[in-house]
Amino acid sequence: MRDSNRGFDGKRVLADLNALRAIGAYKTGVHKPTFSEPHIRSLDWLARRLPDAGLTATIDGIGNVVGKSAKAGPKLLAGSHLESQNHAGWLDGPLGVIYALEAARVINSDPDVTGAVEVAAWCDEEGHFGHFLGSRSFAGAVTEAEIDAASDRSSDRPLRQALRDAGLAGRARLQAEPRRHIGYLEAHIEQGETLESSGLKIGVVTSIVGIWQYRITFTGVQNHAGTTRMAVRRDAGLALARFCVAIDDSFPALCGPRTVWTTGRITLDPGAPSIIPGRAEMLFQIRDDDPDVIERLEAHLRNMAADVTAQARCSVDVERIRTGVPAIMNAAFQDAIEAAGAVLAGGKSIRMPSGAGHDAQVLATIMPAAMLFVPSIGGISHHWSENTDDADILTGAAVFVDTCRRLLAG
Amino acid sequence: MRDSNRGFDGKRVLADLNALRAIGAYKTGVHKPTFSEPHIRSLDWLARRLPDAGLTATIDGIGNVVGKSAKAGPKLLAGSHLESQNHAGWLDGPLGVIYALEAARVINSDPDVTGAVEVAAWCDEEGHFGHFLGSRSFAGAVTEAEIDAASDRSSDRPLRQALRDAGLAGRARLQAEPRRHIGYLEAHIEQGETLESSGLKIGVVTSIVGIWQYRITFTGVQNHAGTTRMAVRRDAGLALARFCVAIDDSFPALCGPRTVWTTGRITLDPGAPSIIPGRAEMLFQIRDDDPDVIERLEAHLRNMAADVTAQARCSVDVERIRTGVPAIMNAAFQDAIEAAGAVLAGGKSIRMPSGAGHDAQVLATIMPAAMLFVPSIGGISHHWSENTDDADILTGAAVFVDTCRRLLAG
Numbered sequence: 144m145r146d147s148n149r150g151f152d153g154k155r156v157l158a159d160l161n162a163l164r165a166i167g168a169y170k171t172g173v174h175k176p177t178f179s180e181p182h183i184r185s186l187d188w189l190a191r192r193l194p195d196a197g198l199t200a201t202i203d204g205i206g207n208v209v210g211k212s213a214k215a216g217p218k219l220l221a222g223s224h225l226e227s228q229n230h231a232g233w234l235d236g237p238l239g240v241i242y243a244l245e246a247a248r249v250i251n252s253d254p255d256v257t258g259a260v261e262v263a264a265w266c267d268e269e270g271h272f273g274h275f276l277g278s279r280s281f282a283g284a285v286t287e288a289e290i291d292a293a294s295d296r297s298s299d300r301p302l303r304q305a306l307r308d309a310g311l312a313g314r315a316r317l318q319a320e321p322r323r324h325i326g327y328l329e330a331h332i333e334q335g336e337t338l339e340s341s342g343l344k345i346g347v348v349t350s351i352v353g354i355w356q357y358r359i360t361f362t363g364v365q366n367h368a369g370t371t372r373m374a375v376r377r378d379a380g381l382a383l384a385r386f387c388v389a390i391d392d393s394f395p396a397l398c399g400p401r402t403v404w405t406t407g408r409i410t411l412d413p414g415a416p417s418i419i420p421g422r423a424e425m426l427f428q429i430r431d432d433d434p435d436v437i438e439r440l441e442a443h444l445r446n447m448a449a450d451v452t453a454q455a456r457c458s459v460d461v462e463r464i465r466t467g468v469p470a471i472m473n474a475a476f477q478d479a480i481e482a483a484g485a486v487l488a489g490g491k492s493i494r495m496p497s498g499a500g501h502d503a504q505v506l507a508t509i510m511p512a513a514m515l516f517v518p519s520i521g522g523i524s525h526h527w528s529e530n531t532d533d534a535d536i537l538t539g540a541a542v543f544v545d546t547c548r549r550l551l552a553g
Numbered sequence: 554m555r556d557s558n559r560g561f562d563g564k565r566v567l568a569d570l571n572a573l574r575a576i577g578a579y580k581t582g583v584h585k586p587t588f589s590e591p592h593i594r595s596l597d598w599l600a601r602r603l604p605d606a607g608l609t610a611t612i613d614g615i616g617n618v619v620g621k622s623a624k625a626g627p628k629l630l631a632g633s634h635l636e637s638q639n640h641a642g643w644l645d646g647p648l649g650v651i652y653a654l655e656a657a658r659v660i661n662s663d664p665d666v667t668g669a670v671e672v673a674a675w676c677d678e679e680g681h682f683g684h685f686l687g688s689r690s691f692a693g694a695v696t697e698a699e700i701d702a703a704s705d706r707s708s709d710r711p712l713r714q715a716l717r718d719a720g721l722a723g724r725a726r727l728q729a730e731p732r733r734h735i736g737y738l739e740a741h742i743e744q745g746e747t748l749e750s751s752g753l754k755i756g757v758v759t760s761i762v763g764i765w766q767y768r769i770t771f772t773g774v775q776n777h778a779g780t781t782r783m784a785v786r787r788d789a790g791l792a793l794a795r796f797c798v799a800i801d802d803s804f805p806a807l808c809g810p811r812t813v814w815t816t817g818r819i820t821l822d823p824g825a826p827s828i829i830p831g832r833a834e835m836l837f838q839i840r841d842d843d844p845d846v847i848e849r850l851e852a853h854l855r856n857m858a859a860d861v862t863a864q865a866r867c868s869v870d871v872e873r874i875r876t877g878v879p880a881i882m883n884a885a886f887q888d889a890i891e892a893a894g895a896v897l898a899g900g901k902s903i904r905m906p907s908g909a910g911h912d913a914q915v916l917a918t919i920m921p922a923a924m925l926f927v928p929s930i931g932g933i934s935h936h937w938s939e940n941t942d943d944a945d946i947l948t949g950a951a952v953f954v955d956t957c958r959r960l961l962a963g
């Protein structure tokens with residue numbers, strides 16, 4: 144290992160990641176929804192380790208863990224998140240937090256480096272209660288009214304209740320201090336197959352796609368599944384199924400080369416086997432890094448809905464509930480990652496967009512931001528079998544620490 | 554009113570129906586799921602009224618309320634159910650119970666009638682925990698193992714727990730005594746538009762259709778909704794939507810004149826907006842009074858599933874979870890209803906099959922059974938706005954009481 148990575152300890156990185164994996168373990172992954180008991184224990188675990196990196200830890204009023212340094216010189220903010228999707232992988236989030244912790248441990252105690260790495264674990268990146276709640280709160284974009292209205296998408300527990308249960312009610316929410324940080328760096332597993340299938344080790348993220356999300360509601364007439372003849376039914380569930388198929392049949396002719404769309408949840412109301420659903424709802428998502436493509440697809444979606452409504456059997460309402468703006472990663476930061484990769488990953492890096500959303504896209508609205516990816520085995524993500532080779536985890540960590548050094552050196 | 558309906562009290566019938574509607578009221582209907590607090594209160598309400606009809610009341614170990622008479626002579630069993638679907642109508646169930654109560658009040662105290670009407674409210678006809686649990690228990694067709702395994706489809710509360718919460722755990726389950734009853738009579742709202750649209754007042758039910766129910770499970774690969782390209786996805790939810798549409802497109806060419814089919818519930822797993830569902834499930838139901846038609850449709854369903862599985866993107870598993878045998882109503886009982894209708898409903902009756910399932914189909918397996926329908930306004934059913942004109946309720950009640958008299962007279 145070259146001199147610039149003096150103090151880097153790969154065993155410590157793997158031990159920390161496995162310690163977090165043991166909190167809320169599920170098969171080879173974890174089940175650590177936001178403000179679940181294992182999630183809160185993970186926040187405490189991190190807060191107790193930050194002093195090892197010369198950082199003063201705070202868990203704030205939205206569940207962010209932030210470690211601040213008193214060292215003189217420039218400050219680089221680095222981190223990711225600690226909660227998981229339900230029954231999901233062990234690295235999605237913790238990898239970036241532990242890379243940041245390791246960088247802080249190595250750099251903050253090094254008298255030859257001017258400046259420090261500060262560590263953050265942003266709460267609820269996975270969107271159990273909202274989307275990017277923690278990082279948006281830090282960026283000043285979350286109101287008290289939004290917190291009042293939010294609840295857990297799986298259990299309906301109100302966010303206020305969850306904050307009380309976690310002992311965080313009434314705490315202040317930390318906000319970014321103007322000009323404190325030269326920028327933000329985040330590492331993450333790729334969650335796709337690009338790196339693995341090309342034998343590459345580092346993805347230098349160029350942009351993060353925007354996510355547009357819709358609640359599409361179908362209204363028909365609820366009735367008895369035995370006594371209502373097929374000819375007179377207004378079955379909202381069937382209208383929904385036809386709509387899903389129509390989307391999938393028509394989007395390919397209109398989308399861009401990397402557009403993806405997903406129906407992640409369907410609810411029929413009342414959802415009983417002997418009742419024709421009078422109401423049905425789907426959560427639908429489109430991702431792209433080109434707003435023009437999204438605009439075209441959304442217009443098509445609304446036309447399709449109007450057509451179905453005009454046929455008068457069921458009405459369709461398309462409501463946009465999330466508007467994603469693609470985020471461009473800082474060019475100088477991208478160069479620093481690539482330079483570190485040239486030395487510590489044999490140059491096996493590639494510039495690529497991120498199809499997944501990350502806190503870095505929120506931080507990018509208030510400071511220079513960048514991301515690096517490490518390979519995902521089989522591209523599996525948001526599933527407990529998600530994994531990355533230990534060797535790739537360590538290569539990524541070394542590149543991350545070196546990138547931090549380069550960024551602080553200006 | 555003719556002499557044979559001496560003692561019939563229409564005001565009392567409407568007052569009783571409205572008393573039950575006030576327990577668990579929801580808008581103009583009720584929300585009274587099986588073993589909810591208002592359902593249990595309704596069982597107690599009935600048990601307290603049965604002595605007015607000369608009956609000894611028992612609430613048994615599955616939640617059936619049965620009133621027995623010590624009067625000499627033949628016994629006719631009559632009833633329906635007291636729980637409702639979620640947020641559903643006030644008459645679906647209670648109408649038949651109150652008709653039976655009124656018949657028992659009128660007839661059991663009449664020294665000129667030999668024999669008595671005995672009253673039953675069968676538990677869980679609406680299938681919150683199973684299907685026809687109460688009447689099947691009475692017919693000897695429910696095992697303790699089935700009770701062990703059952704749970705509320707909305708809340709997952711185990712049936713054993715619900716029975717404990719209701720104070721019914723450990724009570725014996727009543728079973729039909731051989732040769733005690735000459736038969737079973739049940740009244741119900743039509744839940745369709747046949748009577749209303751023809752200006753008729755009484756439906757004489759000829760048969761009750763069979764219900765075949767299926768759990769159809771789609772297995773694909775769960776993955777990240779942002780990083781997984783459309784071309785490599787194995788989206789179980791999309792496969793389900795395409796299957797629903799394919800059913801609706803192909804069944805009309807294969808079905809009988811009165812076949813109906815319904816997808817009442819869809820579940821995507823894990824059901825999060827940013828995850829491609831790896832598993833999806835639908836509850837699917839077919840109803841017909843011709844088993845040959847069902848057999849043809851089920852074979853088609855299984856062929857469709859095999860075709861999808863052969864295309865190797867998602868696999869489909871079709872599991873039949875309920876097998877309905879159509880029930881034929883007793884011919885002499887049908888004649889008695891028609892004769893009563895000729896006198897008390899101006900002959901405005903029609904013979905018709907029932908597209909809905911009823912406890913009468915279970916009782917039909919152990920004794921002669923029959924049903925009469927009254928009109929439903931707009932055919933609306935399984936919805937809180939379900940209703941029937943008071944005048945039609947009273948006509949139906951008078952015909953019901955007179956039918957009981959005729960049946961006891963042999």
